[in-house]
Amino acid sequence: MLEIKPIFNAMRRSKAGAIMLLIQIAITTAIVSNASFIIYDRVQYLQQETGYPEDEIFHFAVQTFGKDVDLSQQFELTETTLRNIPGVINAVAMQEIPLSGGGSASSFGINPTSDQGRQGREVRSAYTYGDEHALETMGVDLIEGRNFNQNEVIIAQNRDVLPTVAIVSKTFLEEIFPEGDGLGQTIYLGDMPLKIIGVVGKMMGPWLKDSRPDNLIVIPFVNAGVYQKVLVRADPEQRAQVMGQIEDILLKEYDQRVVVNLNGMDESKRRYNASDILMLRMLVVLITVLVLVTALGIFGLTVFNINKRTRQIGTRRALGARKSAIVRYFMVENGIICIAGLVIGSAAAVYMGTALLEHYSLPALDHSYIGMTAIFVLVVSLLSVLVPANRAANISPSVATRSI
Amino acid sequence: MILHYLDLSWRSLKRTPLISALMIAAIAVGIGITMTSLSVYHMMSMDPIPQKSDRLFQPQLNTMDDGQTWWTEDDLPYQITYNDAMNLYNAPIPERKVLSMRTGFSVHMNSSEVKPFLQGARVTGRDFFAMFDLDFVYGGTWSESQEREVVPVVVISTELNEKLFGGQNSVGKQIYLDDTSYEIVGVTEPWDIHIKYYDLNNGAFSNREEMFIPYSMIAAKELNSWGNTNGWKYQEINNYQDRLQSEQFWLQFWVELNSPEEEQEYREFLTAYLEEQGKRGRYSREKVQFALRDVNEWLDYNNVVSEDNRVLVGLSFMFLTVCLANILGLLLGKFLRRAPEVGVRRALGASKRQIFLQHLVEVSVLGLLGGLLGIGIAQLGLWGVRQTYSYYNALATMDLTMLLAAPSIAIGACIIAGLYPAWLVCRTTPAIYLKTQ
Numbered sequence: 001m002l003e004i005k006p007i008f009n010a011m012r013r014s015k016a017g018a019i020m021l022l023i024q025i026a027i028t029t030a031i032v033s034n035a036s037f038i039i040y041d042r043v044q045y046l047q048q049e050t051g052y053p054e055d056e057i058f059h060f061a062v063q064t065f066g067k068d069v070d071l072s073q074q075f076e077l078t079e080t081t082l083r084n085i086p087g088v089i090n091a092v093a094m095q096e097i098p099l100s101g102g103g104s105a106s107s108f109g110i111n112p113t114s115d116q117g118r119q120g121r122e123v124r125s126a127y128t129y130g131d132e133h134a135l136e137t138m139g140v141d142l143i144e145g146r147n148f149n150q151n152e153v154i155i156a157q158n159r160d161v162l163p164t165v166a167i168v169s170k171t172f173l174e175e176i177f178p179e180g181d182g183l184g185q186t187i188y189l190g191d192m193p194l195k196i197i198g199v200v201g202k203m204m205g206p207w208l209k210d211s212r213p214d215n216l217i218v219i220p221f222v223n224a225g226v227y228q229k230v231l232v233r234a235d236p237e238q239r240a241q242v243m244g245q246i247e248d249i250l251l252k253e254y255d256q257r258v259v260v261n262l263n264g265m266d267e268s269k270r271r272y273n274a275s276d277i278l279m280l281r282m283l284v285v286l287i288t289v290l291v292l293v294t295a296l297g298i299f300g301l302t303v304f305n306i307n308k309r310t311r312q313i314g315t316r317r318a319l320g321a322r323k324s325a326i327v328r329y330f331m332v333e334n335g336i337i338c339i340a341g342l343v344i345g346s347a348a349a350v351y352m353g354t355a356l357l358e359h360y361s362l363p364a365l366d367h368s369y370i371g372m373t374a375i376f377v378l379v380v381s382l383l384s385v386l387v388p389a390n391r392a393a394n395i396s397p398s399v400a401t402r403s404i
Numbered sequence: 405m406i407l408h409y410l411d412l413s414w415r416s417l418k419r420t421p422l423i424s425a426l427m428i429a430a431i432a433v434g435i436g437i438t439m440t441s442l443s444v445y446h447m448m449s450m451d452p453i454p455q456k457s458d459r460l461f462q463p464q465l466n467t468m469d470d471g472q473t474w475w476t477e478d479d480l481p482y483q484i485t486y487n488d489a490m491n492l493y494n495a496p497i498p499e500r501k502v503l504s505m506r507t508g509f510s511v512h513m514n515s516s517e518v519k520p521f522l523q524g525a526r527v528t529g530r531d532f533f534a535m536f537d538l539d540f541v542y543g544g545t546w547s548e549s550q551e552r553e554v555v556p557v558v559v560i561s562t563e564l565n566e567k568l569f570g571g572q573n574s575v576g577k578q579i580y581l582d583d584t585s586y587e588i589v590g591v592t593e594p595w596d597i598h599i600k601y602y603d604l605n606n607g608a609f610s611n612r613e614e615m616f617i618p619y620s621m622i623a624a625k626e627l628n629s630w631g632n633t634n635g636w637k638y639q640e641i642n643n644y645q646d647r648l649q650s651e652q653f654w655l656q657f658w659v660e661l662n663s664p665e666e667e668q669e670y671r672e673f674l675t676a677y678l679e680e681q682g683k684r685g686r687y688s689r690e691k692v693q694f695a696l697r698d699v700n701e702w703l704d705y706n707n708v709v710s711e712d713n714r715v716l717v718g719l720s721f722m723f724l725t726v727c728l729a730n731i732l733g734l735l736l737g738k739f740l741r742r743a744p745e746v747g748v749r750r751a752l753g754a755s756k757r758q759i760f761l762q763h764l765v766e767v768s769v770l771g772l773l774g775g776l777l778g779i780g781i782a783q784l785g786l787w788g789v790r791q792t793y794s795y796y797n798a799l800a801t802m803d804l805t806m807l808l809a810a811p812s813i814a815i816g817a818c819i820i821a822g823l824y825p826a827w828l829v830c831r832t833t834p835a836i837y838l839k840t841q
Contacts, residue, residue: 016824020733027726031719038715063522065510065582113638159642190638226582227508227628258510260522274793279712281792282441283719285785289433290723297730300426304737360711 007333014305021301021334022341025377028294029345030352033373035283037353037365042280046273050099051202053139055236056089057265058243059097061229066256071224072155074254078230079133081253085245087238090137093224094231095129096206098138098216099265101272103128103206108217110176112191123176125168125215126205127189130231131155134218135167137233138203143170145183145198153220163221167198171214194219208272239264291380298384302330306392313392314399323393330389331382338381342374349373405758406765413766416742423738424770427731431774434727435814436781441716443786443806447799448608448709452599453537457699460535461659461667463492463674466693467651467686468636476705480695481634482605483653486622488681492657493529493619497673500660502529503619506603506630509581511568511615518568524630525558525581525615526603527622533559533592535660536602541565543575543590550589551618558586564614565591584625586617598798599708601699603656605631608708609795622648629654651686671696724817731770732821739763739829746829747837759830767822768815775814779807 011018062078064071075093082091096103109122128134132148135141147167154163166187173182173196186193194217205216234242247259263271270277306313313326353365417424451457464480465488473479484492489503505527512520526532530545542565546557558579565574578585599608621627626644633654641647661667678692697705746759782802789800802810 014736016736016828017733020729020736024726024729024733027722027729031722031726035719063508063510065512065520065580067583117638258520258522271793271795274795275710275712278789278792278796279716281788282716285788286437286716286719286723289437290726293430293433293727293730296426297430297726297733300423300730301733301737304423304734304741308737308741356715360715362711362715 003329004332004336007329007336011333011336017301017305018337021298021337022344024294024297025338025341025381026345026348028290029342029370029373029377030348031290032287032377033346033349033370034352034356034365035287036373037369038362039280039283039287040369041363042276045208046276046280048208049202050204050208050269051138051140051200052098052204052265053233053236054099054266054269055264056139056239057137057231057233058239058263059094059100059229059231059265059268060246060262061227061260062250062257063227063260064254064257065226066254068256069254070157071226071228072157072222075222075224075228075230076155078250078253081249082230082232082246085234085242085249087235087242089233089235090133091230091232092130092133092137093222094134094137094229095221095223096126097229097231097265097268098128098204098206099208099269099272100206101268105205105210106189108172108176108187108189108194110185110187112188112193114191118188121176123172123215124212125172125217126207126210126212127166127217127219129221129223130218131220131222134231135198135200137231139233140200140203142167142198143201145196147198148220153222155222157223159223162192163219164193164195165197165220166194167200167218168196169200169203169214169216171212172217173199175212175215189219208269291377294377295380295384298334298381299388302334302385302388306330306388309392310395310399313395314397317395318397326393326395327386327389330385330392334381334385335378338378342377345377346370346374409762409765410769412762413769416738416766417769420738423734427734427770428774428777430727430730431771431814431818432777432781434724434817435775435778435810436785438717438720438724438813439778439782439802439806439810440785440789441713441720442809443782443802444789444796444799445709445713445717446803446806447598447801448713449703450599451700452597452601452703453699456537456660459660459662460699461661461670461696462702463657463659463670464695464697465674465678466689467678467681469688470690472636474636478693478695480693481636481653482706483632483634484655484657485651485653486648486655489655489657491677492659495673495677498659498661498666498670500531500535501658502532502535503655503657504528504532504603505619505622505627505655506606506613507627508613508630509615511564512580513568514580514585523564523615524611524613525617526613527617527619527627529619531660532616533590535658538595539593541591541593542573543588546589546618551620554618554620554624556581556584556586556621557589557618559590559592559616560588561592561612561614562594581615581617582625592616599703601703601708602658603631604703604706604708605656607795608703608706609799667696724813728817728821731818732824735767735822735825736828739825743829743832744837746832747834750832751834751838756830759832760826763826763829764819764822767818767826770822771815771818772811774818775811778814779810782810 079091079093082088103126105124105126107122107124109118109120111118111120131153132150135147152165154161177185183196183199186195203216204213243262246262250259349370356362357364465484466480474481493503506524507527508522508524510520511523530551533545541562550557574588577588600610600612633652635652639650641650661670674694675692682689786800789796
């Protein structure tokens, strides 16, 4: 019915063209399935929920060179100034900015550290100092426990009085107290005890690529530095406008300082992830162009075959072949090559996936991607044949009778 | 003869415009994509200081207790402690060595003309400029006594000099860094490096510092590092003095060793130094461990060329292969259809060799056209890379090597693709085709 045998025999007479097509389809399948899987993996990473309303938050840093003020007191003032700007929801001087790629981390234990080291479980977590406004400014919600009281927030320029409580992310709590009774327990940063008084469902730390990206601890301490970071949350529509005024407003309040690194949270996250975004874009362009080139190649080769066989096609038509038989001939011919290419290509894709997994820190290739790619390549390849094959079907039988 | 072949190829291209265009487009796209990723790779993996990269070394010391691990392949920390940095700096050998660290200040002129701004600064030794081949436009580095006696002096870059003094000779003038006035002693020439190899803490391609001040300012001004500070054991740190004496790693150290003998001598020195430190009970280690890596080894060790980039280069070469298979298929069809014509030429006396050459010239022309078009596509690609993030501005460009490489790769690839079709067609036996006509 499909006349596979004569088609196959005809193909054996011009092997090279068929083999080239097969190689193209095989490599295309291998690349597209692996690349689309990497793309999927990166998209998942880039679009993950961080817990923050990223389009509402922005941050900046203040470098103070004036020596005539108490920095912590100055920043209490600055916070108030910021909160009074129309459009600002809340503002807080923080030690570290979430998702920014820069921060502090330490191991926290269920026992204090002594000269002999630490006994018992310890878990690595990012941490930041902030006050009772931190949670609202970050736009995260407590799922258990309570926020800091004003008297728990230590405002100081030295470390004589230390904070005694902390609010932690749920992921951290579950890791350090797997029994689920973490709220109210005490953890130690070095030998500094901190009682867990609140739990936030989701707040990611400064490094999305950390091995523990979801661990973050907020400690109620205002110990403003010469270089101090500030986090502000504003109405998303007014954020750009508020950001535009920040420098002037702050310098008007006190001018012995410099405002730097003013960025939206979404922007600094994009910057942290620039290499992933770049990889994503390059891969998308690569596979789009690749499929296009392969499709054009199939198209060109079929056009050539048809030109070469004009007289044979005319003869077949003169002998009574229907137009559909001509189209079918080319479709089946291409189909055979394509399927052979896909089989080899799938094997190559699996091999390539393993190699990438082995040499680079890429996740293991999900084999369903090979299947989907194979179907896609088959459809593209048949479509590329369809156009020239239809043209071939319109060759008039009289062509066969002409001598040249 | 070549000219004649070129003429023939041009006619041949024009005879089958659609197929020729397809082939040229395929090469152009293949080269465009490949050159985009290859250019970025090339810039990332380039030797930043080729004339002396094998003479500059970064010593890494293991001053941790046995059993402590680090996240490097050989468990050595990237940086060293303040005490070690000072000891190595004050050691008799080698002649040139520097400790260095990134910090920053608000820069102002104590007047309202220049609005204060924040600027990164490098705290380092006076030999920094000589070691890293950074020349001066005005003035020079600070003296040994200025370094020792903590005199507030600063070397600024041409860019900063342009910004503050309009490019005038500013040696002798004062600028304020935070609350201290520093005297400018030198202005450096523009520094044409795009890999910040001497300090990779803030990213290999991040901005360089525009100011340099003597290392003795670290303790005098209690400067904070703008890079990384890492510790491995718990130590109570309540003031800056505690920090200086602590086992935290936060300084970089470079030495210049001009011969294998000097290198050997320095290795022995480091062994002796570490043994002595161990004896003093600073750490408990069975045997000393250190490493001495030169610039390129250091870049390798820090994985400056990202994995993603290697994967991309690999993928784009596979992509180029697909384009070549594509072209090979098309060339086969095109050349074989020309068999009758070739038969006549053979009958008229053209040798197989000449026919073969003629066809190779034709594919080279294809390659050249595709390669040139490919440079255009690669420029578009690199523009796209630069749009992603300004961090890539210096990296996403094609230097002369890459501009020349593009057509070379294109022509080379096309000749490889053309070999088989050209060989097939030059075997044509004239008799068959002469008979039918």
